[in-house]
């Protein structure tokens with residue numbers, strides 16, 4: 582295994598009953614990298630994360646996490662990985678400090694680890710506050726504290742910011758970036774596009790299959806999509822006209838604009854020009870967004886399933 586990779590797994594496969602929910606997924610994450618794990622609901626992200634943490638047996642495939650074999654060295658992986666589950670929970674009637682002391686006990690850590698972690702995450706002044714009375718952002722900070730207290734080298738964060746307000750999400754990401762700069766590796770699943778754009782590299786999975794990976798500009802470029810923006814007074818009509826026209830794969834209102842996206846640029850441009858003419862709107866080429874790419878990939882993956 583190349584030493585610089587914190588995660589290197591190939592062909593991970595898992596079925597529940599007769600349903601294959603992770604289908605030969607291969608992932609590579611470099612040390613110190615923030616890797617995004619994106620994909621529609623139920624596409625297999627959590628299952629993949631749990632296999633890589635040594636929490637779930639793989640049906641097939643192999644690989645190493647922090648140099649440990651995922652099939653046979655689960656306990657070593659668990660010691661060196663911090664896993665923040667999707668619906669993390671605390672004892673609501675215990676304080677921040679008491680909750681962390683409980684987690685410290687599980688890892689065999691002492692009071693110093695709790696004190697250091699409180700200080701490290703800016704929780705010292707709130708340490709006596711009950712976990713149940715914390716806002717979403719502080720709860721999530723407590724969850725992060727609980728999963729980094731044993732000083733893991735790799736964090737696996739499963740939708741860590743779901744339902745948290747934008748300011749708290751930004752603070753969370755600043756925190757993650759600082760830690761990555763200090764050498765921590767992070768794999769983070771998210772449905773938020775702004776968070777995907779904050780990752781060094783992203784991996785997109787749909788219906789159990791890894792569909793694309795790379796930096797955000799690489800993923801957008803590799804998708805090979807073209808986008809036109811329509812501006813004008815009769816966009817609802819333009820939207821109706823464009824649906825199902827040659828070259829038009831997606832039509833989506835963005836505020837007062839209409840975005841029209843497709844793979845075949847020549848056909849797309851002809852359809853857009855025609856709709857613009859019919860509705861007195863103005864059309865111009867625009868950058869394709871990551872969200873447009875994901876929606877396209879999701880639709881295509883769905884079509885391949887049928």
Ligand SMILES: Nc1ncnc2c1ncn2[C@@H]1O[C@H](COP(=O)(O)OP(=O)(O)OP(=O)(O)O)[C@@H](O)[C@H]1O
Nearest residue numbers: 597598602620621622623624625626627628629667
């Ligand atoms: N223990 C289990 N037994 C049976 N089916 C399961 C089990 N765990 C997950 N699944 C199914 O496997 C599929 C993949 O689920 P998974 O939670 O890995 O997806 P996900 O990409 O993390 O989704 P989300 O974005 O909604 O969190 C889903 O259809 C889910 O219902």
